[in-house]
Amino acid sequence: MKNYTLKVENNNPAKSTAVFLKGLLENKVIDALFVQQTANGVEVHTLVKDPEAVGDANPLAPISLQNAARIVADLTSRGLKEKVGVVLRSCEVRALVELVKLQQAKLDNLIIIGVDCLGTYDPAQYRELVKAGKLKPQEWAVSAAGGQTEVDGVNVRRSCLICDHITAEHAQIHIGWVGMNASSELLVEVDDELAGEIEKVGLPAGGDKTKRNELINNLLQSRAAEKEKTIAQYSERFNSMDKLMEELAACLKCSNCRQACPICFCRECVFLSPTFQHEADKYLKWAERKGRIEMPTDTVLFHLTRANHMGESCVGCGQCESACPSNIPVGMLFQVMSKRIQDLFEYVPGRDIEEPLPLTTYKEDELEPRH
Amino acid sequence: MSVPEQKMDSEFEPKIVGIFCNWCSYTGADLAGTSRIQYPPNIRIVRVMCTGSVDPMYLVRPLLEGADGVLVSGCHPGDCHYGTGNYKARRKIAMVKEVLKQFGIEEDRLWFRFISASEGNKIGETVSDMVKKLKELGPNPLAKKWQT
Incomplete structure (x- = not known):
């Protein structure tokens, strides 16, 4: 993996991510893009061909209306003729891997673009928080980069609180914001094979990951402990x-x-x-x-x-x-x-x-x- | 005047659902019959083509509906008519047992055995052993539950 820095302006990491994804389309690193975009106060999954149509992309927002692995399986099961970049969280990538083993999905022509995830909200609660202006999806990566996911007394879903995965596995391109100073920069990691192509998008080489790795390790440890505790509790129940x-x-x-x-x-x-x-x-x-x-x-x-x-x-x-x-x-x-x-x-x-x-x-x- | 026959012995008689593979165990049960091997009549056998083809649902449902035990029997290792169905059944049954254990259902209510077409005696012994074990465990409490 090679590291690059994605500069963030105006406290808006979502915007920078959208610009980066647009660059992937413009430079033909991918022919199409599957990504969450904001529509009427909630992020829905979209399949994009036109680089001008990724402006509302926000794969960092803490909402997941469905596990996108299912959609990717439908998209790929009969074979993909074009190179499609799919932006997925860890649980979605892991489910996709299982669906490939179950012969429901294919990885050919698929470029997995992973994103960090600290959890997603219950959709109804999320929409209320957004509507009330208490949660700003565009700025989520800035406010949550330190590991803090609670907003106005509401937290991400129970399954997310005990999830011991933050970065997405098996990704060829990965966008990281946890443990970053997300108001000024994000981390883009790229598979060595793809690195040449990514240079076309024009990202400067990446910097220090020490702080990020440290935070992620700490979070993973505490979540793993929480997971064990919670499962034991429910096992008893x-x-x-x-x-x-x-x-x-x-x-x-x-x-x-x-x-x-x-x-x-x-x-x-x-x-x-x-x-x-x-x-x-x-x-x-x-x-x-x-x-x-x-x-x-x-x-x-x-x-x-x-x-x-x-x-x-x-x-x-x-x-x-x-x-x-x-x-x-x-x-x-x-x-x-x-x-x-x-x-x-x-x-x-x-x-x-x-x-x-x-x-x-x-x-x-x-x-x-x-x- | 005739008096209706009444069962004097009220000892609990377990009900076992048997799931036997066509190629080995079912034929083995046939042999047990033709060899006049005596064994308790507590088992009702369902013939399947391969134990590997049996969905976990068909192992769980009899227990939820009140059968006292489920006995699955297939070919010996290496003898599966389809190659490896019996090995896969062994994994599946181990999995079902894990789930049943979580909810306090005794794992001895679900048995898996390898019995070949020539082992009529083993059919008799296995059913006798299982009936004995199930008598120790007592009736399946789920037989009376209506929320299954």
């Missing part, structure tokens, strides 16, 4: 079927958590398929056996099945939890279950693109039974 059923009582089986999950990629979920469409007689028979059954049926089964389907690849982005209309802590529930699964196979989703998915491989001598 969900340590019996009775407690699980209690927590899931408010589940209306809307499938929002599945829809928001970057890993749950099935076009038709088995729970929406004819497998779960029964004759009335069947429901009545079940009701007779237990005296009563909850309708719709199989709520607990839905969540446990989902955990078994995506647990090995869960990156802990917490989008499921944000999507839940009943405010059930599903993100924590899934993290509790996926931690057990990932620990069992010593697998870390998103870590290595070459590492096979645990359920697609095996060792002869492992687990029980042996013969």
